[in-house]
Amino acid sequence: MAASHLLLPLPFSVSMNTKFSPVSSFPNPNRRFNPKISFLTNQLGISLPNFRTKTTSCLNLTLANAQFRTPATLRELCQGHVPEPVLCRMDEYGFVTPTEVQQQALPVLFTGRDCVLHAQTGSGKTLTYLLLVYSIINAQRSAVRALIVVPTRELGMQVTKIARMLAAKPADFGPEQQKSCTVMALLDGGMLKRHRTWLKADPPTLVVATVASLCQMLEKRVFDLGAMKVLVIDEVDFMFNSSKQGSYLRKLLTSYSSCHSRQTIFASASIPQHRHFLYDCVQQKWTKSNVVHVHVNQVEPMPSRFHHRCMICPKNQRFQAIATLLRLDLPKSAILFVNEQSEKSKRAGEMPTSTRLIDFLKSSCEEFSNIPLLEEDQNFNSRAASLLEVREKSCYLIVATDLAARGVDLPETTHIYNFDLPKSAVHYLHRAGRAGRKPFSEDKCIITSILAPEEHFVLQRFENELKFHCEELTLSDLRLNV
Numbered sequence: 284m285a286a287s288h289l290l291l292p293l294p295f296s297v298s299m300n301t302k303f304s305p306v307s308s309f310p311n312p313n314r315r316f317n318p319k320i321s322f323l324t325n326q327l328g329i330s331l332p333n334f335r336t337k338t339t340s341c342l343n344l345t346l347a348n349a350q351f352r353t354p355a356t357l358r359e360l361c362q363g364h365v366p367e368p369v370l371c372r373m374d375e376y377g378f379v380t381p382t383e384v385q386q387q388a389l390p391v392l393f394t395g396r397d398c399v400l401h402a403q404t405g406s407g408k409t410l411t412y413l414l415l416v417y418s419i420i421n422a423q424r425s426a427v428r429a430l431i432v433v434p435t436r437e438l439g440m441q442v443t444k445i446a447r448m449l450a451a452k453p454a455d456f457g458p459e460q461q462k463s464c465t466v467m468a469l470l471d472g473g474m475l476k477r478h479r480t481w482l483k484a485d486p487p488t489l490v491v492a493t494v495a496s497l498c499q500m501l502e503k504r505v506f507d508l509g510a511m512k513v514l515v516i517d518e519v520d521f522m523f524n525s526s527k528q529g530s531y532l533r534k535l536l537t538s539y540s541s542c543h544s545r546q547t548i549f550a551s552a553s554i555p556q557h558r559h560f561l562y563d564c565v566q567q568k569w570t571k572s573n574v575v576h577v578h579v580n581q582v583e584p585m586p587s588r589f590h591h592r593c594m595i596c597p598k599n600q601r602f603q604a605i606a607t608l609l610r611l612d613l614p615k616s617a618i619l620f621v622n623e624q625s626e627k628s629k630r631a632g633e634m635p636t637s638t639r640l641i642d643f644l645k646s647s648c649e650e651f652s653n654i655p656l657l658e659e660d661q662n663f664n665s666r667a668a669s670l671l672e673v674r675e676k677s678c679y680l681i682v683a684t685d686l687a688a689r690g691v692d693l694p695e696t697t698h699i700y701n702f703d704l705p706k707s708a709v710h711y712l713h714r715a716g717r718a719g720r721k722p723f724s725e726d727k728c729i730i731t732s733i734l735a736p737e738e739h740f741v742l743q744r745f746e747n748e749l750k751f752h753c754e755e756l757t758l759s760d761l762r763l764n765v
């Protein structure tokens with residue numbers, strides 16, 4: 284099993300082959316190992332060989348050293364927790380073998396503990412938290428029992444679709460089946476008037492929301508979260524990074540509901556300074572003090588089947604370079620990332636890079652006659668139309684800004700091109716993570732960044748931070764191959 288990591292703040296601690304800085308505010312930092320550990324490890328299905336005890340406030344397990352009694356199937360893992368109709372839907376949909384994050388997180392989540400789910404892009408975090416949600420909620424009571432908060436409308440639509448798929452009646456369940464859970468998508472750009480009527484008349488069991496639309500409804504007291512049992516915040520680091528979303532989120536976590544009356548789950552493939560984040564979770568009362576950090580593949584932040592390349596060329600030759608690359612690669616399905624247009628460039632009336640790029644590619648290569656666009660400045664309908672267009676095909680080239688970099692699941696994507704260098708290593712990780720989204724596939728995916736010579740040191744920083752290596756290409760090499 285790959286080296287993986289569980290971090291359990293507890294009134295005792297065990298440390299195994301890992302360095303760990305204790306978080307002093309966790310409870311009872313000076314208590315030594317006590318027998319509760321065997322109870323806990325039994326609950327989690329972990330056995331710990333030859334551990335030594337140490338006085339820190341957290342249980343810190345390197346799972347390479349812990350032997351999991353791994354259940355064979357996802358169904359086995361969920362049996363007794365998730366209702367049978369949901370398990371049947373899961374089977375029908377073809378979710379049979381658990382991914383690593385599902386194997387490690389579900390037993391912890393089913394104990395009722397708050398959790399920070401920290402695992403690679405495309406590793407199946409969505410299904411993990413949805414299975415927890417369905418283990419807790421049922422449609423017997425007409426009230427919002429679970430809430431999933433996402434940063435974008437696009438991710439919200441995607442999560443809603445999977446949640447509805449799991450809640451739907453399985454094919455061979457008779458009419459005597461109980462009422463199934465209702466799922467509402469309360470997302471930016473939606474018809475909030477219609478949602479208001481629905482929320483008041485017959486509250487859905489599960490709400491998938493963007494934080495601004497949600498807080499608007501809560502402020503107007505259209506509904507409350509008094510009956511909420513589980514709260515999931517997806518792409519949590521992204522949301523706390525935005526000042527507007529971050530402040531709504533803080534309100535949601537502490538004013539509109541209390542961590543003591545709900546189970547709280549935070550999910551992301553990147554939690555920068557995760558120890559500090561865990562400390563904040565407890566200090567700010569976003570979670571209970573025994574929050575668990577399930578950190579899968581911590582030594583490898585990105586999937587190993589990514590092949591990274593960079594092409595160094597002068598800025599004025601970038602358009603030509605990407606066209607040459609695309610003609611050489613002939614990618615089956617690709618996302619071409621550009622940065623969002625700056626306010627200064629907008630004020631100067633310049634054409635955004637995205638539009639210039641699409642125009643250039645259409646005029647220079649006849650194979651790229653249709654290139655959809657996904658960016659913030661489009662209206663919600665055109666954004667939805669672009670995504671729908673690529674979802675319906677297995678072969679596509681789409682130009683997108685970082686709007687598409689978080690959570691969006693286009694499983695056929697094999698190639699990612701960074702036409703503009705991402706702003707940070709975290710942005711690099713999430714853009715790259717739009718490829719390689721079939722959990723059990725070994726197929727290589729190619730991530731290519733186009734950069735000017737003076738930008739090379741930035742990419743090298745990302746390589747160090749994310750522990751990957753880039754093959755260097757030059758325009759002259761490519762010309763030889765065309």
Ligand SMILES: Nc1ncnc2c1ncn2[C@@H]1O[C@H](COP(=O)(O)OP(=O)(O)OP(=O)(O)O)[C@@H](O)[C@H]1O
Nearest residue numbers: 378380381382404405406407408409410552690692
């Ligand atoms: N057990 C499973 N078996 C097969 N496919 C799965 C399984 N779990 C999830 N998937 C598929 O894996 C893909 C990625 O899952 P998901 O979108 O949940 O990833 P994620 O971890 O949330 O990624 P990101 O961090 O980029 O949001 C989806 O297409 C999903 O349907």
